[in-house]
Amino acid sequence: MPGGKSKKTLYTIHNKASLISGGKGYFDRLEQLINTAKQTIHLQTYIYDDDETGNKIAEALMAAAKRGVGVYMLLDGYASQHLSSVFINMLKDAGIHFSFFEPLLRSKNYYFGRRLHYKVVVADAACCLVGGRNISNRYNDMPGTPAWLDWAVYTEGEVATGIQDVCIKRWNNHCGKAERITATAMPVYKVEDECHIRIRVNDWVNRKTEVLQAYMQMFATAQEEMIVMSSYFWPGKKLVSKMADAANRGVHVKLVLASISDVKLAKYAERYMYRWLFKKNIEIYEYNKNVLHGKIAVCDKKWVTIGSYNVNNISARASVELNLDIMNEAFAATTHKQLSDIINTDCALVTSAIYGKEYNFFEQLFQQAAFILLNIIFFVFTFYFRRRRKHAA
Template sequence: MKLRWHKGNSVRLLENGEGFYPRVFEAIEAARSEILLETFILFEDEVGRELQQRLVAAARRGVRVSMLVDGYGTPPFSDGFLAPMAEAGIEVRSFDPGAQPMGIRLKLFRRMHRKLLVIDGATAFVGGINYSADHLLRSGPEAKQDYAVEVRGPVVGDIHRFVLDQGVGDAQGDATAASDAQGAAETAFIVRDNQRHGTDIEQVYREAIRGAKRRIVIANAYFFPSHGFLTDLRGAARRGVDVRLILQGEPDMPSVMMAARTLYRQLIGDGVCIREYCTRPFHGKVAVVDDEWATVGSSNLDPLSLSLNLEANLVVRDRGFNGELSASLEQLWMDHCEEVTLEGLDQRPRWPVPQVLLYHVLRKFPRWAGLLPAHTPRTVTLASGGQAPERAASTLASPGH
C-alpha cells in the first residue's frame, strides 16, 4: 500500500454539526454542475430535511445530484421525503437495504460507512459526521462529538474519481476536475474496501505510530484494533513517545466500550495514557502524530471498520492543521475526560471470563462475521431522473465489494 500524496491543498477542520452543516449547505448552494454525496446515515429530521431541500433546489437549477445512503444506517425514506427528490431528477440509491421486520435492521455487516461529499469536482468533505440532528449540541446530552474536514486542491481529484468509480453519479462524467485552490497542506485520500484495500487505513495508522518521535493522540469512538496495532502502540509508549487515547465514557453502544476496556490494563502498563470522554457520546475518528501528521475520517479502530465496512479517511501533513486539531483534542483531554488508572480498574466489575481469552475471541470477529451475510451486497435505486419512487429500478452494482 502506497499513499498518493498531493501538495498544495487547503484543509479546514469542522467540529460537530455546528461547524459541518453550514459549510456543507453553503457549498451545495454554490454548486454549479455536480453534487455527489455518500453517507451512512440520513434521517428525516431537521438536518435531513434541510439537506433534502437544498439538494432539490440545486437539482432544479440544473445541478446534477447523486446520493448514496447505507441501507442499514439510513431508515427507509417516506414518500413525502423521497418524492420531491425524484421529481427534481436527483438519483437516490441505497446500499444493500434489507427487510426490517418489526422495524429491526438486520444487515449489520459490510456496511457503506463512508461520509463523503464532492461539489463540482473542486471541493470535498471527508469525515465522520452523518446527516442527523444528533450531531448538533442543542439536541441534548446525547449529541455526538465529531469531526470532518473541508478540502480544496489537487487531492479532490482523487476523491472525485473514487466516488464516481463507486457508481455515485454519471460514470461517464468528468472525473478529472479539481480545484485550483492553493494551500500549504500535503494530503492523501485513503479507503478501506473488501477488495484491494482491505487493510490500508490500519496500515497508515501503524506506519505513523511506528514513526512517531514525540507524541501520539488518538481519539476514536470504537477502539478494539488488531494485535499488531496494539503492539505498535505499546512499543511507541515504551520508547518514550507520549501516547494518549481518548475513548468513550458515555457511549451510544455500551458493549463497544466494554470491549475497549478489556485492553486498558495492558496498555496502561506499558505507559499509554487513557482518558474517557464523559460529557456525551464520542463519535470522532481522528488522530495526530508529532507536529505535522493528522487524520480525520469515517473509520473507527474496531473490527467492523478495520475489516468489514467501507471507510474513507483523509491524511494530512501540515503543522497548522495538526495544531488546530491538537488544540481541540487537548481541550477535550483537560476539560471533558476522566483519567483511567490501574487503581480505578481494580474497582470496576470484572468480566466473567478472562480478559485475555475474551480479547482473542473478539479479535477473531471479522473472520466469522464476514461469513454471515450469505448474499452479494447490492445497491437499490430509490429515485432517478424524475422516475417515481415506487417504479424505481433495483441494480446489482456493488461498490467496494
C-alpha cells in the same frame, strides 16, 4: 516534492484544509457547499435520517438539482434502510439520483456484514467535506441538545478531484447500468496554498487497507507523541503490536475514548482491553461530556488522519471507510491543541488504580465476556469465503 501529485506518496499538494468539530459548524458548511455548487454534488454517507437535519439538507439538495446541478446520493442500505419510499421518491422527483449501497444480505458477493461507513460530500471536484458525521439530529446542535463529539475536515483544491473520482467509482459499482456516470473534465480549481493531503480508503474485500496502514505507519514512525480519538476502540493484533512498540520506545501514546457510548456492548469490551493498555504505559482518557463519535489521530504535531475509520476490526475488515491524511504542521498544531483542550477539560484520566476501584471482579469478568461475544459477532457477520481478486475504489 514537485507541484501537483507525487506518485510515491500519493499526496496532493495545492490544497486548503480547515478542521470542523461542532455540529452547527459542520452543517452550516455543508449547506454552503450545496448552495454554491454549480455542476455536481456527490453525497455518500452511512446514516441519513428523515428528521429536521435530514430535511434541511434534503431541501438544499433538491434546490441544487432543480437549478441544474447533478446530485448523486449513495446511502448505506442497512443504516439508512428506515427511509420511507415517500422521502426517497421526493428526492428522485426533484431530480436527485439516489441509490443504496448493498442490501443487507448479498450472498453472491460472499459476505453479510459489509457496509458503506464513510461520510463524504464533494461539490464540483473543487471542495469537499470528509469526516465522521452522519446526516441526523444526533450529529447536529439542536435546541437544548448539543451534537455528539465528532470531526470533519473541509478542503478545497486538488484533493477534491480525487474524492470525486472515488465517489463516482463507488456510485457506478452500486447502481444500475442506466444510472452509471462518466467523469467529465471539470474546470481546474486552483489553490495557491500548500497543504499535503492524500486520500485513504479501507475496503478489505477489495484488498484496500490504506487507513489501517496509515495508523500502522503513524505508530511505527512516531517519535514523541500520538493522540488517538476513537469512538469504538477495538484494534487488531497487528496494530496493537505497533502501539506497544511505540510506547516501548518512549512515545507518549494517549487514547481518547468514550465514557458515554451509544453501543454499550462495545464499551464493555473496550474496557476489557484497558488492563493490557495499562501494562504498556498507554494513557487512557474517557470523554464524559457527551457521546463521543469522533475518529481522528495526530502524530508528533505533524500528521493528522481524519475520517470515518474507527480503530477497530470492523473498520479494518468489514466496512468501507475513507480518511484523509494531512501532512501539514499548522493544521496538525491546530488539531493537537483542540484534542489537548478536550483532554484537559472534558476527559477523566483512567489509571490502573482507578480502574481497579471502579470495576469489581464480576464487572471485569463481564467485560471479558463482552469482548469474547463481540469477537464472535464480528466473525459471524463479516465472514468472507474469499477476498475479491480485483479491487475497486
